[in-house]
Amino acid sequence: MPATGKTPSGGWANTGQLWTSAELAPTIEHMLSDQPELYRGLNYPWGRKVNPAPGIPEKIAEGVYWLRIPMPISLDHINLWLLEEEDGWTIVDTCLDLPQSREIWEQVFSEFMGDKPVLRVICTHLHPDHVGLAGWITERFGCQLWMSREEFLMCRAMAGDTGREAPEVAIRFYRAAGYTDEQLDKYRRKFGGFGRMISPLPDSFRRLVDGETFRINNRYWQVIVGSGHSPEHVALYCPALKLLISGDQVLPKITPNVSVFPTEPEGDPLKEWLRSNGRIRDNLPDDLLVLPAHEAPFYGLHVRLTQLIETHERDLDKLFEHLAEPKRAVDCFPALFKREITDAVLGMATGETLAHLNCLLGRRRVRCNRDEHGVDWYEQKPEISAFD
Numbered sequence: 588m589p590a591t592g593k594t595p596s597g598g599w600a601n602t603g604q605l606w607t608s609a610e611l612a613p614t615i616e617h618m619l620s621d622q623p624e625l626y627r628g629l630n631y632p633w634g635r636k637v638n639p640a641p642g643i644p645e646k647i648a649e650g651v652y653w654l655r656i657p658m659p660i661s662l663d664h665i666n667l668w669l670l671e672e673e674d675g676w677t678i679v680d681t682c683l684d685l686p687q688s689r690e691i692w693e694q695v696f697s698e699f700m701g702d703k704p705v706l707r708v709i710c711t712h713l714h715p716d717h718v719g720l721a722g723w724i725t726e727r728f729g730c731q732l733w734m735s736r737e738e739f740l741m742c743r744a745m746a747g748d749t750g751r752e753a754p755e756v757a758i759r760f761y762r763a764a765g766y767t768d769e770q771l772d773k774y775r776r777k778f779g780g781f782g783r784m785i786s787p788l789p790d791s792f793r794r795l796v797d798g799e800t801f802r803i804n805n806r807y808w809q810v811i812v813g814s815g816h817s818p819e820h821v822a823l824y825c826p827a828l829k830l831l832i833s834g835d836q837v838l839p840k841i842t843p844n845v846s847v848f849p850t851e852p853e854g855d856p857l858k859e860w861l862r863s864n865g866r867i868r869d870n871l872p873d874d875l876l877v878l879p880a881h882e883a884p885f886y887g888l889h890v891r892l893t894q895l896i897e898t899h900e901r902d903l904d905k906l907f908e909h910l911a912e913p914k915r916a917v918d919c920f921p922a923l924f925k926r927e928i929t930d931a932v933l934g935m936a937t938g939e940t941l942a943h944l945n946c947l948l949g950r951r952r953v954r955c956n957r958d959e960h961g962v963d964w965y966e967q968k969p970e971i972s973a974f975d
């Protein structure tokens with residue numbers, strides 16, 4: 588698809604502010620390349636490896652700015668979005684609560700936002716890289732946090748686990764998946780870390796509901812709820828600007844993690860993920876510039892949603908084939924992951940594997956038996972495998 592919807596780079600909102608500085612100006616002007624790049628069915632108007640300078644917002648469309656903040660984890664950055672109005676700013680997502688991310692925000696508040704306050708903070712979902720500084724920013728500006736209800740409540744519940752011991756049901760859950768005693772000990776030691784990555788959420792919030800619209804800077808934005816990566820994930824669609832702030836629901840390269848957790852062992856988040864991505868593909872036009880929380884903005888929403896759906900459908904088939912003989916969840920990694928699963932990614936890999944197993948159970952393609960040691964063994968239903 589040609590990059591016809593592309594907006595030129597440059598054109599800063601607060602040109603009377605520090606951005607007129609002679610040292611900064613040339614860097615800013617050339618930060619976004621004008622070289623569109625086609626890669627695996629998607630069109631990246633600024634190239635797929637574009638990497639805006641940390642803390643220096645880049646104009647994406649009229650009143651919409653892209654802020655990238657680095658993170659000291661394997662996913663090494665997050666994209667945040669700043670929406671400008673006459674009397675202030677809306678922030679979409681906030682980064683982890685770390686001294687260096689607070690420092691970057693301080694710089695953005697004083698140098699970029701100038702004398703206009705933050706009017707509201709919107710969080711797409713509860714993961715710490717998105718919600719980390721929401722409490723800090725809303726308190727600082729005395730403004731509201733806008734979030735879907737399930738994300739807000741789940742986030743507060745998870746933060747409430749901070750400092751608690753791992754519950755026995757969680758230990759049973761991972762033992763059933765095939766963890767060794769040593770792996771269970773590691774899980775116990777890591778439990779309750781969520782709250783340490785975020786500043787405390789406010790005590791009340793403004794609920795975002797699927798399909799509702801609100802106005803920012805005289806333009807309508809519509810709430811598009813998806814589920815599977817997190818319970819009630821909010822993406823924001825602006826028809827006038829042909830933009831979709833997609834959060835983690837649609838990422839161009841990474842397949843967002845879809846996991847089953849001990850809090851809801853029989854959940855089927857993969858079913859919800861497949862269903863909600865199909866629904867977004869049916870309901871949103873294809874010619875939107877997608878602004879993802881990680882990696883680069885791109886065109887090709889429908890192609891990407893189809894890729895995300897098909898990837899999981901293929902994985903479900905591979906997993907089913909793998910279950911000709913009974914297997915534990917931890918024996919299923921080779922069917923789903925190319926890389927070796929080390930302890931660092933064991934939790935995520937287990938959650939994702941259980942999501943696929945629960946989906947196959949929901950489709951009545953496999954069955955599961957718990958042995959006398961409390962370990963679950965999954966295998967094809969004979970009558971399904973005999974079907975041609």
Ligand SMILES: [Zn+2]
Pocket residue numbers: 712714816817835
């Ligand atoms: Zn996420």
